[in-house]
Amino acid sequence: MSELKVPTMAEMMASGQQPDVLFWVGCAGSFDDRAKKITRAFVKILNKVGVNFAVLGTEESCTGDPAKRAGNEFLFQMQAMGNIQVLNAYEVKSIVTTCPHCFNTLKNEYPELGGNYEVKHHSQYLQELIDDGKLTVEGGEFKGKKITFHDPCYLGRANDVYEAPRTLVQKLDAELVEMKRCKSKGLCCGAGGAQMFKEAEKGNKEINVERTEEALEIKPDVIATGCPFCMTMMTDGVKLAEKEKDVQVFDLAELIASANDL
Amino acid sequence: MISIVIFCVALVLASLLFAKNVRAIMANIKLGKDLDRSDRKGERLSLMARVALGQSKMVVRPVSGLLHIIVYVGFIIINIEVLEIVIDGITGKHRVFAFMGGFYHFLISAFEGLALLVLVSCLIFLIRRNVLRIKRFFGNEMTSWPKTDANLILITEVLLMSAFLLMNAADTQLQALGSEHYTQVGSFPISRHLVGLFGSAGETGLIMAERGLWWFHIIGIFAFLNYLPYSKHFHILLAFPNVFYSKLAPKGQLTNMAAVKKEVELMFDPNADPYAAPPEPVGEPERFGAKDVTDLTWKQLMDGYTCTECGRCTDVCPANITGKSLSPRKIMMDTRDRLDEVGKGIRTAKKKGVEKFDDGKSLLRDYISEEELLACTSCNACTDACPVNNDPLSVIVDLRRYLIMEESKAPAEWTGVFTNIENNGAPWQFAQADRLNWKNEA
Ligand code: SF4
Ligand code: SF4
Numbered sequence: 001m002s003e004l005k006v007p008t009m010a011e012m013m014a015s016g017q018q019p020d021v022l023f024w025v026g027c028a029g030s031f032d033d034r035a036k037k038i039t040r041a042f043v044k045i046l047n048k049v050g051v052n053f054a055v056l057g058t059e060e061s062c063t064g065d066p067a068k069r070a071g072n073e074f075l076f077q078m079q080a081m082g083n084i085q086v087l088n089a090y091e092v093k094s095i096v097t098t099c100p101h102c103f104n105t106l107k108n109e110y111p112e113l114g115g116n117y118e119v120k121h122h123s124q125y126l127q128e129l130i131d132d133g134k135l136t137v138e139g140g141e142f143k144g145k146k147i148t149f150h151d152p153c154y155l156g157r158a159n160d161v162y163e164a165p166r167t168l169v170q171k172l173d174a175e176l177v178e179m180k181r182c183k184s185k186g187l188c189c190g191a192g193g194a195q196m197f198k199e200a201e202k203g204n205k206e207i208n209v210e211r212t213e214e215a216l217e218i219k220p221d222v223i224a225t226g227c228p229f230c231m232t233m234m235t236d237g238v239k240l241a242e243k244e245k246d247v248q249v250f251d252l253a254e255l256i257a258s259a260n261d262l
Numbered sequence: 263m264i265s266i267v268i269f270c271v272a273l274v275l276a277s278l279l280f281a282k283n284v285r286a287i288m289a290n291i292k293l294g295k296d297l298d299r300s301d302r303k304g305e306r307l308s309l310m311a312r313v314a315l316g317q318s319k320m321v322v323r324p325v326s327g328l329l330h331i332i333v334y335v336g337f338i339i340i341n342i343e344v345l346e347i348v349i350d351g352i353t354g355k356h357r358v359f360a361f362m363g364g365f366y367h368f369l370i371s372a373f374e375g376l377a378l379l380v381l382v383s384c385l386i387f388l389i390r391r392n393v394l395r396i397k398r399f400f401g402n403e404m405t406s407w408p409k410t411d412a413n414l415i416l417i418t419e420v421l422l423m424s425a426f427l428l429m430n431a432a433d434t435q436l437q438a439l440g441s442e443h444y445t446q447v448g449s450f451p452i453s454r455h456l457v458g459l460f461g462s463a464g465e466t467g468l469i470m471a472e473r474g475l476w477w478f479h480i481i482g483i484f485a486f487l488n489y490l491p492y493s494k495h496f497h498i499l500l501a502f503p504n505v506f507y508s509k510l511a512p513k514g515q516l517t518n519m520a521a522v523k524k525e526v527e528l529m530f531d532p533n534a535d536p537y538a539a540p541p542e543p544v545g546e547p548e549r550f551g552a553k554d555v556t557d558l559t560w561k562q563l564m565d566g567y568t569c570t571e572c573g574r575c576t577d578v579c580p581a582n583i584t585g586k587s588l589s590p591r592k593i594m595m596d597t598r599d600r601l602d603e604v605g606k607g608i609r610t611a612k613k614k615g616v617e618k619f620d621d622g623k624s625l626l627r628d629y630i631s632e633e634e635l636l637a638c639t640s641c642n643a644c645t646d647a648c649p650v651n652n653d654p655l656s657v658i659v660d661l662r663r664y665l666i667m668e669e670s671k672a673p674a675e676w677t678g679v680f681t682n683i684e685n686n687g688a689p690w691q692f693a694q695a696d697r698l699n700w701k702n703e704a
Contacts, residue, residue, distance in 0.1 A: 006701045027688040029700070036700040043701075057698040061687030069640045070676050071551065071662030073519045075683060077526040085530070108515035113523065153641040158514025181578075184646055188580040193640030197689055198675035201637040204585030211580075 004043050008057035009090045019054040021125075022092045024106065026099035027062050028228035034235065035098075035228035041257035042098050042122055048262060049134050053096075059086050063105040070194035077113065080105075084115035094118045096125040098253060100154035100227045101192075107159070121155055123164040123226050123252050130171060139173030140259035145221040147174040147255075150211070150234060151186035152227035165226050168252050172259050174222075179214050187211050189225075189233035196229050212237025216247065223249045269351035269480075276484035283491035287567055290605035294560030299507040306506045309651075314505040319649040323574070326390070329383040333419070336380035337498075343373050343426070347480050360445045367448055374427060374452040381423040384416045391416075398573035401582075403592035408494070408571050415495050422482050429475035431456035436468050444472075497570045501650045504568040507561055508651040513642045516659055521548045551663025554624040555601045558660060565652040566598030575644035575654060581637040588637035590644035590654035596629035597657055626661050635661050636673065 012019055023046065028035040046053050064079030087095075095117045097103050107119035120128075129135035147169050155161045162183045169176045181187045190200070190207025200206060212234055215223050223238070225231050228251075235249045250258075299306075312318045317334065321327035346359050360366050391399050391412060399412070430453035436444040449457075460468060490496045528534050552558050575590035576582045582589050604619065611619040638658045645653050665671045672680065679689045687694045 004701055006698070008698070025697075025700075027690065030697045031688060031690055031692045036703065039700050040703075055698070058695050060697055061694065062683045062689060064683070066679060066689050067683055068516060069659070070672065070679070071659065071664075071666035072672075072680055073522045073550070073663055074526070074667060075680055077518065077522050078529070079683060079687075081526055081530050104512075104514040108512050109518060112518045153639070153643075154514050157642040157646050159512050185578070185643075187578075187583075188639045188641035188643065190580060190584075190639060193638050194676060194679065195639050197679045198636075198673050200584075201581070201586045201588070201633050203581070203637075205583075207580045207584050207639065210584055 004040060005047050006043055006057075007054045008059075009054045009092075010057070010059065012054045013090065017052075018091070020052045021094045021096050022087070022090075023053050023055050024095050024097035024099075024102050025055055025060060026097060026102045026228065028232075029098055030060070032228060032232070034231055038098055038228060038231065038251040038253055041251065041262070042253040044257050044262040045126065045129075045135065045253065045260070048260065049129055051129075056086065056090075061086075063102045065101040065105045066194040066197060068105070068109070069192065080110055080113050080115070084110060084113055087115055087117065092117055094120075096120045096122055098122045098226075098228070098251070100152040100158070101229070104154045104158050121159075121161060121164070121226065123155070123168055124161060126252065126256055127164045127167050130168075135256075135260075137168075137171045137256055137259055140261065142172040142174045142222065142255060142259055145172075145174045146177050146219065147172070147222045147224050148177045148179055148215055148218060148220040149182075149224045149226075150179070150189065150215060150230055151183060152225065152230050153186070153188050153192050155226055156186055157184055165224070165252055168256060169224055172255060177218050177220055179218060181214065187214065189227075189230040191229035191233050196232070206237075208233035208237040209240060212241060216241060216243055220247060222255070223247060224252055224255060225249065226252050263354070266352065266354045272481060272484055273348065273351065276487060279488050280491070283488065286605065286609075287491055287496070290601050291560050291563045291567065293556050293601070293605065293608070294558050294563040295556075297559040297561050299561060302510055305510060306508070309508060309510075310502055310506045313508075313649070313651060314501045317649070319647070319651075322647075326387075329386055332376075332379050332383045333387075334498075336376040336383075337419075339376055340373050340380070340423075340426070342369070344480070344483060347476070351480060356443055357445045357447060360447050367450075370430070370447070371451050374430065374450045377423040377426050378452050381420055381427075384419045384423070388413065388416050388420075398577045401573065401576060401589055401591065402587070403589055403595050404571070404573075408595070411493050411495075412571070414489075415493060418482065418486050418489075422479060422486070425475045425479040425482065427453050427456060428459070429453075429472055429479060432460055432468050432472035432475065435460055435463075436465070436472060439465050439468070441465055441469065494569065494571045497568050497650060500564065500568040501570075504564050505651045507564070509653055509656075513645055516656075519550070519663070521550065549664070550667040551665070552657070552660035553626045553664045553668070555597060555604055557664070558597065558625075558657060562597065562653070562657050562660075563601055565654075565657075566594050566601055568650045569594040569598060569652055570650060571595065572649065574647040574649060575652070578643040578647045580639055580641055580643065586634075586637040587631065588634040590658075592634070593630060593654040593657050594652055596625065600625045600629050626664060630661060632665060632671070635665065638662075 025039055029039040061083055062079055064076035068076035095106055100121060103119055103121045106117060130137060149165050149169055166176055188207060189211050223234050225234055231249060231251060238244050238247050238249055317331055320330050349358050350356055390396050430450050433444060434449040434453060435457050437446055460471060549557055555563060571591060573591050579590050607619040607621055635658055640655060642655060645655055682689050682691055686692060
């Protein structure tokens with residue numbers, strides 16, 4: 001397997017270069033074993049297209065999203081200001097990220113604190129690469145497969161991005177099937193609002209089980225997501241239903257990368 | 263003559279009482295914190311036209327949406343008829359608008375058609391609530407009063423519409439008898455079929471029936487008007503300003519607390535003297551987050567009074583669907599009920615000359631529990647579903663802020679997450695130095 005080319009901002013700066021776009025990896029994308037695969041898949045695409053990008057590497061830090069949603073505004077703003085200092089020092093203008101939570105925070109909550117960037121979710125970014133003719137996608141192994149897309153709350157309802165992910169699925173020549181609750185009516189996977197990091201409150205069902213059951217009802221071959229946390233939740237749900245042999249959970253970046261044999 | 267006097271007194275009393283109650287609600291809403299929503303007026307107007315006037319979020323559920331539009335449109339249009347009734351009442355005339363001739367006949371016929379539609383729709387609504395017992399109308403917060411309130415509204419509308427139709431039927435019969443005072447305007451399409459109900463009543467009996475229904479109808483409307491401020495039905499007025507002042511930012515964007523920003527900026531300021539004494543707080547120290555309704559903004563308080571208790575939010579809430587105690591409708595109703603309590607308390611305290619109102623209670627815990635707050639995934643399904651653009655999530659977040667920042671009351675796992683973010687820049691215990699390791703892992 002070929003090496004990934006992942007320049008850091010510091011290296012770029014040292015050699016007097018400025019990347020066109022910063023890839024914000026996020027905590028899950030950096031540390032979570034499953035999410036790291038998404039990160040790598042996305043970088044493979046960037047490498048293949050030859051995008052002039054960089055990452056912050058060890059200079060990246062949590063955006064503060066889980067802290068903010070949990071109610072710890074102080075910690076959030078500490079994180080935000082720290083990140084903004086780094087980003088502004090590198091004169092970053094444009095950011096792409098594979099995490100809808102980072103996407104939302106960077107795009108909507110950083111400007112007021114002094115961080116103004118053009119921020120895109122990787123589904124939007126990939127669609128643009130395709131639209132510009134820089135990336136071609138053929139169905140590959142997913143041709144004719146039944147794929148459903150689970151809308152991440154922070155991509156869909158929070159920021160009204162519904163079409164880019166679906167366009168990507170269709171580019172795979174796959175059959176896009178919708179769950180009963182989709183797009184603006186999509187059901188949360190259960191991870192948002194810092195729920196990812198604690199036991200659920202007392203109830204009669206886990207939210208990810210409810211959501212996975214809904215996905216399994218339409219008998220897809222693949223459940224596609226665009227969020228590392230949804231990934232964890234849906235993968236766990238599929239495992240709990242003992243359906244991991246029939247149904248796979250993939251991120252959009254992974255689908256596009258494997259369709260391109262990357 | 264005497265009836266004119268009675269009518270005018272009733273009209274004035276009803277209006278004064280209504281104005282007083284509305285003022286009390288406005289005063290309560292003003293107890294909230296400042297928030298500037300005066301920007302982007304054009305956008306706000308068009309949002310109001312779509313969501314409040316056009317009911318765009320109601321029709322997402324076609325059955326109830328359509329029925330609601332019928333009742334709503336009917337209600338507004340039939341109020342033109344009330345104008346005539348009021349003028350008749352003040353002047354002692356009968357059907358003052360009858361001079362319009364054919365057009366008048368058309369109008370009243372249309373009103374009758376609408377009245378019938380409203381009546382039938384309200385009956386269907388009653389059946390949905392009480393016979394079909396649709397799940398959305400139940401839940402912990404739907405205690406006996408909210409359920410009674412909903413039924414009272416529907417029953418009142420059924421009665422008012424019935425009175426209107428029966429009154430016209432008696433009128434038709436009186437016209438046929440050539441009774442003096444009853445202007446010849448002809449019969450109307452719906453009430454015409456009800457004339458039989460008055461059977462063989464003589465002229466006196468008919469006049470009594472017609473007058474009785476007329477009075478019942480108009481006094482009923484006065485009473486209903488004054489019932490609004492005590493009821494979720496107040497949304498028919500507040501829906502408009504409430505939608506106008508909606509949050510226009512992307513749903514995912516939470517506010518950045520200004521008080522926190524000041525402190526954090528100071529910490530990041532390289533010129534700040536780290537040993538300087540903190541500046542003397544001016545006035546009361548600012549509270550981080552919300553403990554009680556007075557810590558919320560006026561818009562969040564207005565949300566409470568606008569809530570229709572329809573349960574569309576709770577019906578789509580992932581926490582509620584999976585059996586958690588959180589219900590966004592309850593968040594809104596609690597906010598309103600607590601505000602009512604605080605508002606009354608403040609007014610009574612003022613009358614007694616007491617400086618400050620404190621009943622030892624607060625929205626947090628006495629109304630909304632930690633467990634409810636902690637169950638929210640901040641998914642925005644509730645705000646998306648709400649037909650009057652309420653924002654229960656913002657209240658949840660503000661209460662959480664108080665819990666975490668003022669009381670340091672976080673579940674143990676969250677405390678760990680905070681420490682990790684602070685020390686390693688990630689919610690998990692991984693070193694920041696390892697952040698790029700994925701690059702070399704296959
Ligand atoms: S944002 Fe919170 S309260 Fe609203 S629907 Fe989602 S989980 Fe429920
Ligand atoms: S907050 Fe909105 S959706 Fe929820 S019950 Fe009230 S009016 Fe209905």
